[in-house]
Amino acid sequence: MRAAGYYRPLTFDARSEQAAVSSIERFCREGFHTLARVVGPGQPPLAEVDQYGVLISYLEGLGRGEALVVIPGPRHLSSTLDGLVGRLVELDRAGGEVRCADADLPDPLQSALESLPFAGRPPVQNRRVRESLMSKAARGEVLGRTPYGYIADIDGTFRIEPVEAGMVRRLFDMYAGDEPPDGSDGADAADPVGGPGLRRIAGIFNAEGARTRSGRPWTPVTLSGMLRNRAYTGSYVRYGMRIAGNHDRIVPREVFNRAQAVMASRSPVRRSRALTPYLLSGIARCWSCGRGMHGIERNRRWTRADGSVATRSYRYYACPSRSSGVVDENAGEEEQHPGWRESDLDRAALDALRAEPVDTLRASFNPPEDDAPNDELRTTEQQFLESVRLVASGRGGVADLVTPLDELRATRAMSASVSSGARSGFTFDDALGSLETAEPTELHAAIASFVDRVIVHADRVEPVFRTA
Numbered sequence: 454m455r456a457a458g459y460y461r462p463l464t465f466d467a468r469s470e471q472a473a474v475s476s477i478e479r480f481c482r483e484g485f486h487t488l489a490r491v492v493g494p495g496q497p498p499l500a501e502v503d504q505y506g507v508l509i510s511y512l513e514g515l516g517r518g519e520a521l522v523v524i525p526g527p528r529h530l531s532s533t534l535d536g537l538v539g540r541l542v543e544l545d546r547a548g549g550e551v552r553c554a555d556a557d558l559p560d561p562l563q564s565a566l567e568s569l570p571f572a573g574r575p576p577v578q579n580r581r582v583r584e585s586l587m588s589k590a591a592r593g594e595v596l597g598r599t600p601y602g603y604i605a606d607i608d609g610t611f612r613i614e615p616v617e618a619g620m621v622r623r624l625f626d627m628y629a630g631d632e633p634p635d636g637s638d639g640a641d642a643a644d645p646v647g648g649p650g651l652r653r654i655a656g657i658f659n660a661e662g663a664r665t666r667s668g669r670p671w672t673p674v675t676l677s678g679m680l681r682n683r684a685y686t687g688s689y690v691r692y693g694m695r696i697a698g699n700h701d702r703i704v705p706r707e708v709f710n711r712a713q714a715v716m717a718s719r720s721p722v723r724r725s726r727a728l729t730p731y732l733l734s735g736i737a738r739c740w741s742c743g744r745g746m747h748g749i750e751r752n753r754r755w756t757r758a759d760g761s762v763a764t765r766s767y768r769y770y771a772c773p774s775r776s777s778g779v780v781d782e783n784a785g786e787e788e789q790h791p792g793w794r795e796s797d798l799d800r801a802a803l804d805a806l807r808a809e810p811v812d813t814l815r816a817s818f819n820p821p822e823d824d825a826p827n828d829e830l831r832t833t834e835q836q837f838l839e840s841v842r843l844v845a846s847g848r849g850g851v852a853d854l855v856t857p858l859d860e861l862r863a864t865r866a867m868s869a870s871v872s873s874g875a876r877s878g879f880t881f882d883d884a885l886g887s888l889e890t891a892e893p894t895e896l897h898a899a900i901a902s903f904v905d906r907v908i909v910h911a912d913r914v915e916p917v918f919r920t921a
Contacts, residue, residue, distance in 0.1 A: 455486070455487050455489050455515075455520045455521070456481050456486040456487060456488050456489065456520060456521040456522070456523050457488075457489055457490045457491070457492060457508065457511060457512070457520050457521070457522050457523070457549070458474070458477035458478075458481075458488060458490070458491035458492065458522075458523045458524075459491070459492045459493075459505075459508050459522055459523070459524050459529065459530075460473040460474065460477065460491075460492075460493055460524060460525050460529045461493075461494060461501055461504060461529050462494055462498075463528060463529070470493070472525075473525040473529070474491060474493070476525045476554035476555075477491060477523045477524075477525065477554050479554065480523050480552070480554040480556065480559075481521075481523060483556065486521055486523075488523075489520070490511060492504065492507050492508045492511065505540070508522070508544075508549075509543065509544070509547050512544065512547035512548050512549045513547050513548070515548060520548060520549055520550070521549070521550050521551075521552055522544055522549040522550065522551045522552070523551075523552055523553075523554055524551060524552075524553055524554065524561070525553070525554045525555075526553055526554070526555065526564060526568065527553065527561050527564050527565040527568060527569055528568065528569070530551070530561070531569070532569065532570075533569055533570060533571060534565050534566070534569045534570065534571035534838075534841065535571060535572075535837065535858065535861060537561065537562075537565050537569060538562075538841060538854050538858055539858060541561060541562070541851050541854070542851055542852075542854060542855055542858060545850075545851040545852060560845065562841055562844055562845035563845045565841075566841065566842065566845055571834070571838060572834045599611060600679070600682050600684045600685070601617050601620070601621065601665070601666055601679060602614060602617045602618045602620070602621040602685065602703050603617075603618075603684070603700070603703075610700060611684070611699070611700035611701075612700075612701075613701055613703060617666070618703045620658075620663065621679065621685060621703050621704065622703060622704060624654065624676060624679060624680070625680065625685070625704045625708050625709065625712050626648075626708065627648045627649060627654055627657075628647060628648050628649070628651070628654060628676075628680060628712050628715060628716075629647060629648065629708050629711040629712040629715055630646055630647040630648040630711070630715065631646075631648075632707075632711070646715075647711075647712075647715030647718070647719070648715075650673075650719070650755075650756075651673035651676045651677055652673050652755065654671075654676060655670070655671040655672055655673055655675075655676055658671040659671055674751070677716070678852075680712050680713075680716060681713075681716070683709070684700075685702065685703045685704040685709065686702050686704060686705075686706050686709050687699060687700055687701060687702035730863040730866045730867055730897070731748030731768070731770070731795065731863055732795075732799045732802075732896055732897055732900070733746065733748075733770065733798060733799060733802060733897075733900070733907060734748055734860070734863045734864050734867050734897070735829035735830070735832075735833065735864050735867060735868075735901075736802075736829075736897075736900060736901060736904065736906055736907050737770055737798065737802070737906070737907050737909050737914075738906045738907065738908055738909065739772035739774065739790055739791065739909060740791070740908045740909060740910045740915070741772070741774070741789045741790055741791075742772065742774045742790065744772055744773055744774055745773075745829070745832065745833070746770040746771065746772055746793075746798075746909055747770065747771055747772075747773050747856060747860055748768065748769075748770055748795065748859070748860065748863060749768070749769055749770070749771055749856055750766055750767070750768045750859070751766070751767045751768075751769075752764060752765070752766050752767075753765050753766075753767065767794075768794075768795040768796075769792060769793060769794045769795050769798075770792065770793050770794075770795060770798050770909070771790075771791075771792040771793075772790035772791060772792065772909075774789075774790040791909050791910060791911045793909065798909065798914070801913070801914045802900065802907050802914050802916065803888065803896075803900075805907075805914055805915075805916050806888060806900065806903060806904070806916060807888060809916075811885070813918070814881075814884075814885065814903055815881055816918075817903050817904070817918035817919045817920065818881045818884060818902055818903060818919070819902065819919040819920070820879045820884070820898075820901075820902040829864060829868070830864055830865065830868045833860055833861055833864040834861065836857060836860070837857045837858065837860070837861045840853070840854055840857040841854065841857075867897045867901075879898060879902065883899075884898070884899040884902045884903065885899075887899035888900075902919070903916070903918060903919060904916045904917055904918050904919060905917050905918070905919055
């Protein structure tokens, strides 16, 4: 597999820089990877952010060609766990799969849990879990959930599930379209045609009554993840190990390559964007299980009849228990664990506060003290850490950390806003006036001064006011 090395000086010792390059070269040599480039500080040395930008530009220049990014250790990307996760997400989007040069601990998340601090906490000791997972990965055994189309056999290996495998083959055949007339696999075609888009295919599957393994309707996001999964070609890729022919393939390699080319031709160019905090982050809670409602953003892209491309972002709140699959006998999962559009829930909460008499608001006004513990921030940090542990143990991928990371950043921003308001003498009149403003951080500080939480039902909200 093609690889790019990346390191940054951790000391001023020239020999440590040489050792970093040597470790990258050794990892690629022993793993039979082609080391195409090593991105270092350069001469004269680049600023760290500029050096990292060189790596991103290189990966994006490969098109949809995937590449390993080999680093000596997680500190070469970041000095904190959440900083590392942020860069892993960015590199994953650019087409880079990160591995550490340490042969005993190649997975960057597992290594980071043992070596990087998070929110003032020391690194987590996870050695036993790591050793068990590495042993299984070396044998090409199932770790976590099997991809749709496979089940875990009694010996821990992958076995094809015929019905699901039929859906997988149909997805690839529809999306990849017909083979090019010249007989090539289409991976190098300048403008591959392909078949219907993901939204159209999801609509076809759902109209036929087909459902995912968890019983949910098909979505473009789910289908996109399947199309990128190399497990369907018989390859096993886990923790720096790549085992070709590990199990029976469901999709021929030429069809898989053609699907990647089609996806590349239809993928929008990703642009960095400023994170907009969610107004009720840390405040809205599910009425059923009491868990905090997560703010989630989804982007949609479609082609109009005139050929122009349109995009739109959708933001909403959802209880994380909605995907747990646990429902009571008298209520469906959607009713038991609600989900709201962001604008609807924000409006409902503000309307509920604005409808209260001024005397009620005055009696409940209680802005956080400077030294008051931020329970919500600690809860969000713990949820983020648990998400990292799950992915590090093989249950999910880097993409599954995007939402927890966004939640962590948004909650930290809101916490800083509330703390700033408390330090500057945030008064009742300030809070009351802020209820009429459109500035999210001011609104959040005002709401947090009046209520402990907002209980969210399927069709209404219930503010729980503070006691002065």
